[in-house]
Amino acid sequence: MVLRIRLARFGKRHAPFYNIVVAHARTARNSKPLEVLGTYDPIPQPPRPGDSKGRPWKEIKLDSARARYWVGVGAQPSDTAWRLLSMVGILEPKYRVREVKQQVIKADSAAKSLIPPKSSTTRSASEEVVEA
Amino acid sequence: MMLPRLRTSNVPPTLTSCPAIRPQPLIHSPRISREFSQTSCQQATLRRRKFYEWLNGPGAALRHPLPGSTNYLGAYDRFGNLVRARPGWQRKQNAEAEAANTEGEVPKGGEGTPEAQEAVDELEMSVRREEEQKKTEGNQDEDKLPPETAEDLRPFPLNKYFRSQPVLSEELREAIYQRVARDGASVSLASVEFGVSNERVGAVVRLKQMEKEWIAEGKKLAAPYSKAVLEMLPTTPYIDPSRPENKGKRPITHEAINDLIVHPATRQQLFVPVSESRQFTRVDAGKAFDNNLLPADERIPHPELVLAERELVSGLSFQERKNLAEERIVKQQEKKKEEQRRREELKKVQTVSGRRWDFVFQDVSVENVGRDGRSPKGVGWRYGFPHEDRKKGQVKIPTKVEA
Structure with a gap:
C-alpha cells in the first residue's frame, strides 16, 4: 500500500490544527497513523514580543530527520505536506506560483525595455551573407 | 607632421622639476651624460645643504631618542638643545645612560598623562605629585632630566594645539x-x-x-x-x-571612562516649547530628540558608577552599598542568562518568511511518544483521548494575553 505524508485535521470548528502524519493512503483522515511527524497550526499568531520585524507567524513542529527517512523510503507527500517539507529543504519546491509569476513579469518588462538594434543586426546579417 | 614625439628626457628640467627646486642653476652636462636617468639633478642646492646642516646639527639629537622620553621636535629649540634641560646639561654616553636608567627606574609617562586629562581627582593628583617628588629627589644628586612638560608632547611644532596622548x-x-x-x-x-x-x-x-x-x-x-x-x-x-x-595607590586613569557618546540624533539644535507647569527631565529631553533615544543617564558607559555615588551621598553604610551592588550584579547576570537562553531557543527554530507571515519550524522528536505511542509528551494531537473541554472546571476564558 502507498504511504503518504499528509495532514490530519484536529481542532475545533474555525480553529483548525493539523497533525503531520505518515499513514497508509487508503485509511481515513483521522485514523491512527503509522507515525505523527509533527504539527501544523495554520492560524497565524501575533508577533512575538522579542521580534524586531513584528511579523505574524505560524508554528510548525516537525521531526525533520524522520520526515527525511519516510521520504527516502517512498512515502508520497500530499501537496500541502510537500509545501511544508520543501520549506525546510527536505524536498525540491514544487509549488512556486508567485515566483514563477514574478519571473514572467520580469521577463516581459525586460523584453519591452529592450530596443532592437536594427541597423547593426542588418549589417551583421549582410556580412554573414557575404562571408557565406 | 614629421616632428618626433617630445620625450621627457628632452624637455628642459625647468618644465619637469617641481617649483621648489627650480631656482637652481641649469647645468645640462650631467643630464646629457645620463639621458636614461629619470632622477633629478644631483647638484647640491641650498635647500639640500640646509637639510644636511640640520641633520648633522640640531637634528642629530633626534636620531637616538632619550631613554624614557618622547622624541618629538617640540622638545628641542632651534639649535638642537633640549628645552626642559638645565643649561649645563650634557647628553650622557649610552652605557652611562643605561646604567642610570636601570638604577632609577621610574614608570615613565606618569608625567605625560596629567596634561591629557583635566578631570583628575585629588587622590590621584597626590599620587602623581609624590611620584614627581621622588623624581626630583633623584635629580638632585645626578644630572637627570626634569619631567616632560606639555611642550615636550607636541610632535608638530607648527601645530601648538596637538598634544600627543598617552597610550x-x-x-x-x-x-x-x-x-x-x-x-x-x-x-x-x-x-x-x-x-x-x-x-x-x-x-x-x-x-x-x-x-x-x-x-x-x-x-x-x-x-x-x-x-x-x-x-x-x-x-x-x-x-x-x-x-x-x-600599597594604597590607585591606578592612573588612562582616559575619562564615563563620557557620554554623542548620538547622531542629538546633533541638531531643538527648541521644544514646554508649559511651565510640566516637569521636563532628561528622559523627556531624550525623547524630544528621538523616540528611541535613551536618556543620557542610561547611555553613559558606566551608569552604575553614578548609582554608587548617589548611594554614597544618601548616607548608606558600606555594607548596605555592597549588598545593593551585589544584588544589582546578580540581577544583571540573570538578565544576561535569560537573553542567552532566548537567543539559543531562537537558534533552534528555523524561520521561513512567507508573503504575509513567517513559518516557524521547530525541531521535535517522534520518539517522545514512547513505545506505546500514548505518552502526553509526544508531538501532536493525541489519538484515543477525549477532549477535556467539556469537563467541569475548565476555564476557557483566556487569563493572560501576550503582548
Whole structure:
C-alpha cells in the first residue's frame, strides 16, 4: 500500500490544527497513523514580543530527520505536506506560483525595455551573407 | 607632421622639476651624460645643504631618542638643545645612560598623562605629585632630566594645539587581559578598575588574545618595532597593587571612562516649547530628540558608577552599598542568562518568511511518544483521548494575553 505524508485535521470548528502524519493512503483522515511527524497550526499568531520585524507567524513542529527517512523510503507527500517539507529543504519546491509569476513579469518588462538594434543586426546579417 | 614625439628626457628640467627646486642653476652636462636617468639633478642646492646642516646639527639629537622620553621636535629649540634641560646639561654616553636608567627606574609617562586629562581627582593628583617628588629627589644628586612638560608632547611644532596622548603600556595591557581572561571580570568592571574605556578594554583583550595565539602558533612578532615605538610615546604605566611600594595607590586613569557618546540624533539644535507647569527631565529631553533615544543617564558607559555615588551621598553604610551592588550584579547576570537562553531557543527554530507571515519550524522528536505511542509528551494531537473541554472546571476564558 502507498504511504503518504499528509495532514490530519484536529481542532475545533474555525480553529483548525493539523497533525503531520505518515499513514497508509487508503485509511481515513483521522485514523491512527503509522507515525505523527509533527504539527501544523495554520492560524497565524501575533508577533512575538522579542521580534524586531513584528511579523505574524505560524508554528510548525516537525521531526525533520524522520520526515527525511519516510521520504527516502517512498512515502508520497500530499501537496500541502510537500509545501511544508520543501520549506525546510527536505524536498525540491514544487509549488512556486508567485515566483514563477514574478519571473514572467520580469521577463516581459525586460523584453519591452529592450530596443532592437536594427541597423547593426542588418549589417551583421549582410556580412554573414557575404562571408557565406 | 614629421616632428618626433617630445620625450621627457628632452624637455628642459625647468618644465619637469617641481617649483621648489627650480631656482637652481641649469647645468645640462650631467643630464646629457645620463639621458636614461629619470632622477633629478644631483647638484647640491641650498635647500639640500640646509637639510644636511640640520641633520648633522640640531637634528642629530633626534636620531637616538632619550631613554624614557618622547622624541618629538617640540622638545628641542632651534639649535638642537633640549628645552626642559638645565643649561649645563650634557647628553650622557649610552652605557652611562643605561646604567642610570636601570638604577632609577621610574614608570615613565606618569608625567605625560596629567596634561591629557583635566578631570583628575585629588587622590590621584597626590599620587602623581609624590611620584614627581621622588623624581626630583633623584635629580638632585645626578644630572637627570626634569619631567616632560606639555611642550615636550607636541610632535608638530607648527601645530601648538596637538598634544600627543598617552597610550597603554605593555604591562597595563597584559594586566587588563589577565583581569578579563583569567579572572573572568566583565569588561565594564575592568574598565572601571583600570580607568580605561570599555571599547579600549575590549580591543586590548581581543588583540592580546590574538597575540597569544600567534605566539602559540610560533609566528614571529614585530616585538622590537613595538618596543621602539612604545619607548618614544607617552604611556600610561601600570601600578601593580601586589607590589609593596604601590600599597594604597590607585591606578592612573588612562582616559575619562564615563563620557557620554554623542548620538547622531542629538546633533541638531531643538527648541521644544514646554508649559511651565510640566516637569521636563532628561528622559523627556531624550525623547524630544528621538523616540528611541535613551536618556543620557542610561547611555553613559558606566551608569552604575553614578548609582554608587548617589548611594554614597544618601548616607548608606558600606555594607548596605555592597549588598545593593551585589544584588544589582546578580540581577544583571540573570538578565544576561535569560537573553542567552532566548537567543539559543531562537537558534533552534528555523524561520521561513512567507508573503504575509513567517513559518516557524521547530525541531521535535517522534520518539517522545514512547513505545506505546500514548505518552502526553509526544508531538501532536493525541489519538484515543477525549477532549477535556467539556469537563467541569475548565476555564476557557483566556487569563493572560501576550503582548
